[in-house]
Ligand SMILES: Nc1ncnc2c1ncn2[C@@H]1O[C@H](COP(=O)(O)OP(=O)(O)OP(=O)(O)O)[C@@H](O)[C@H]1O
């Protein structure tokens with residue numbers, strides 16, 4: 335069953351059409367990769383899925399509910415979390431505080447001024463657990479802006495998983511990572527796979543082809559190819575384009 | 582986050598050692614203030630402006646929203662206090678509540694227009710609304726007394742049922758305002774260190790991220806603006822009592838500028854107590870430098886410029902870095918970055 339379905343998504347900025355007509359679906363539990371050339375509109379498509387950009391046409395259904403045009407905070411509360419291609423961490427917060435702010439139990443604690451953030455041990459512990467999963471437990475009290483690039487990437491993912499999402503959207507998670515970092519990320523995603531439904535935009539083909547259940551190729555504002563990694567290896571366009579160079 | 586270090590146990594307290602120290606100093610102020618050559622009345626002014634500046638800093642320092650028309654809410658509180666006294670009930674509690682509510686209502690109204698904005702757009706709109714309220718206060722002559730102001734406002738007695746205090750005398754009024762100040766300080770300290778305060782500070786750093794974490798960003802901005810306006814109005818009500826009148830002047834753009842200057846000079850961008858320090862420096866400078874030259878504002882203005890350019894962490898931040906460096910630690914100021922973020926419109 336499809337957990338998320340996007341139909342006929344059309345987005346333009348002024349008179350520039352970025353997405354012509356994108357159809358897309360994610361099945362419960364699958365890892366769905368998205369690839370495509372620079373500027374193809376992949377991030378824009380994520381922005382549509384997560385409520386940041388309203389599509390000019392088309393619809394999005396999440397678990398059978400029409401969520402088209404919902405604002406991002408509402409989509410987030412329905413269980414869609416995301417990481418950002420250009421990192422947008424809370425720079426002044428420690429790693430732990432970044433994760434803490436993402437915990438649903440923290441978010442739902444409301445406006446009660448009698449609660450002190452630092453005194454709520456269960457939040458602090460829960461945040462630490464999430465950090466441990468991405469090997470950042472030792473850096474819990476380091477400010478986000480003082481972390482190394484690779485650590486910040488890991489923190490991005492920790493924040494997205496801390497939301498305990500139904501669907502995790504990752505926008506180029508390997509970008510800027512060295513081979514070591516990519517390997518660690520692969521391990522992490524491998525562990526998340528199956529527990530979570532994941533959609534990942536990625537330029538790193540070996541990363542994507544080794545992990546994805548299905549891959550969609552976005553180009554010219556459309557999905558021009560879709561299938562399992564082995565199906566895509568046979569695809570004419572993928573073979574001809576630079577993107578196929580992995581093979 | 583704002584103020585003591587994140588993991589400091591103080592952030593979970595209702596009353597901190599710093600508060601006790603400040604209160605103790607303030608409680609003895611009437612005993613020593615004249616020896617410094619200052620008028621005792623300055624104590625009342627300091628406390629009222631401190632309530633105002635601390636409330637203002639919820640918006641500027643905590644939420645990172647540049648509000649440059651906050652004088653409007655201070656002034657609305659002052660008028661509401663007087664009008665309530667003349668037309669509704671000459672009761673201190675009712676009139677102070679009226680001051681708070683009237684200003685909060687005005688703040689809530691304005692926040693509907695500005696809570697989807699940030700940066701320079703937010704700043705311009707707060708100025709525009711501030712000017713509108715100021716103009717109304719001058720033009721609505723029959724209600725506000727126009728440029729002459731609303732006169733003959735009385736210092737109503739503080740009636741606690743079992744005992745009632747007469748506040749006509751400046752010393753008793755000073756202690757009344759000190760009690761109000763203490764309550765506001767505790768309230769703000771708890772608020773800033775609650776999950777709500779944490780989210781505000783997250784929003785200051787990245788609205789985008791906060792909304793993708795499920796926070797309804799505009800509601801946080803609107804609510805903190807409303808609360809800040811309400812508390813500014815409460816301070817305004819006290820100010821009407823102090824002055825025995827309400828004038829349009831406090832609502833003007835340059836008066837709104839004062840609270841911004843006080844807050845930044847004191848170090849409101851990085852410190853809870855920053856606005857309080859700024860208020861003291863501003864008012865003492867006014868009385869001391871003002872005794873020698875009419876152009877005291879020129880000197881304070883220069884100080885303000887120097888701080889924005891070279892020491893955006895203000896006096897509180899400079900003090901903290903001094904203490905930390907003596908302890909062999911490095912304190913990296915975030916003030917410059919926060920100042921920059923204030924005007925980022927994205
Ligand atoms: N808010 C916006 N306003 C105007 N144009 C935009 C906006 N967002 C994206 N675009 C344009 O849409 C096009 C697609 O951008 P997008 O970021 O979605 O591409 P992408 O596939 O993610 O590329 P990359 O691989 O480089 O990340 C680009 O030309 C970009 O300039």
Ligand SMILES: [Mg+2]
Nearest residue numbers: 376377378419
């Ligand atoms: Mg992109």
